[in-house]
Amino acid sequence: MILMEDIIREGHPTLRTKAEEVKFPLSEDDRALAHDMLEYLINSQDPEASQKYGLRPGVGLAANQVNSLKRMFALHLEDDNGEQLSFVAINPKIVSHSVEKTYLPSGEGCLSVDRSIPGFVPRYARITVKFFTVDGEEKKLRLKGMPAVAFQHELDHLNGIMFYDHINEANPFDQVPNSFPLGEE
Numbered sequence: 354m355i356l357m358e359d360i361i362r363e364g365h366p367t368l369r370t371k372a373e374e375v376k377f378p379l380s381e382d383d384r385a386l387a388h389d390m391l392e393y394l395i396n397s398q399d400p401e402a403s404q405k406y407g408l409r410p411g412v413g414l415a416a417n418q419v420n421s422l423k424r425m426f427a428l429h430l431e432d433d434n435g436e437q438l439s440f441v442a443i444n445p446k447i448v449s450h451s452v453e454k455t456y457l458p459s460g461e462g463c464l465s466v467d468r469s470i471p472g473f474v475p476r477y478a479r480i481t482v483k484f485f486t487v488d489g490e491e492k493k494l495r496l497k498g499m500p501a502v503a504f505q506h507e508l509d510h511l512n513g514i515m516f517y518d519h520i521n522e523a524n525p526f527d528q529v530p531n532s533f534p535l536g537e538e
């Protein structure tokens with residue numbers, strides 16, 4: 354299982370390296386990695402397991418964060434209707450997006466960043482995404498709200514981008530045009 358010591362922190366070069374497309378059919382190692390990443394999120398959100406293993410509760414985890422340059426990430430979070438989203442996205446892409454942007458009013462954090470960095474992180478408010486499941490099935494989803502923000506945060510990791518790269522240095526709480534805080538659509 355993945356523990357906090359397996360999650361690399363900012364300064365590690367892999368966080369700034371672009372990950373490579375995964376080939377199908379997945380190797381046993383790739384399947385195991387995909388499983389372990391989702392398992393981390395589930396464990397981290399389970400009070401007993403997170404307490405027992407000292408896991409920081411997370412809603413998303415990208416392969417770069419466990420020092421693997423494979424284009425895959427796991428998401429485990431509830432959507433705006435309280436539906437549980439739980440999947441591993443392989444070779445994910447944003448195929449279209451809204452003009453409007455949104456941002457978490459409390460700013461973003463990251464399992465690979467052990468400090469808090471104030472500021473709004475502009476994200477597309479609505480995205481249409483495509484990715485493959487571990488079994489090679491192509492999925493197409495339309496996301497908004499927290500799932501849309503998390504998908505973009507994780508996809509950034511696969512491209513070596515950190516959330517704070519998007520914060521306006523001069524005015525971290527700058528509200529970019531055509532944007533609204535999450536939850537206040």
Ligand SMILES: CC(C)(C)[C@H](NC(=O)Nc1cc(F)cc(F)c1)C(=O)N(CC(=O)NO)CC1CCCC1
Pocket residue numbers: 409410411412413414415418457461462463464465499502503506507510
């Ligand atoms: C870094 C951490 C703060 C643990 C963050 N959790 C999180 O944002 N939880 C959360 C936020 C809400 F607004 C509502 C809610 F229900 C739960 C997280 O898991 N990540 C995952 C990560 O670091 N992936 O690489 C960072 C988030 C920033 C935006 C989306 C994911």
Ligand SMILES: [Zn+2]
Pocket residue numbers: 462463464465506510
């Ligand atoms: Zn992150």
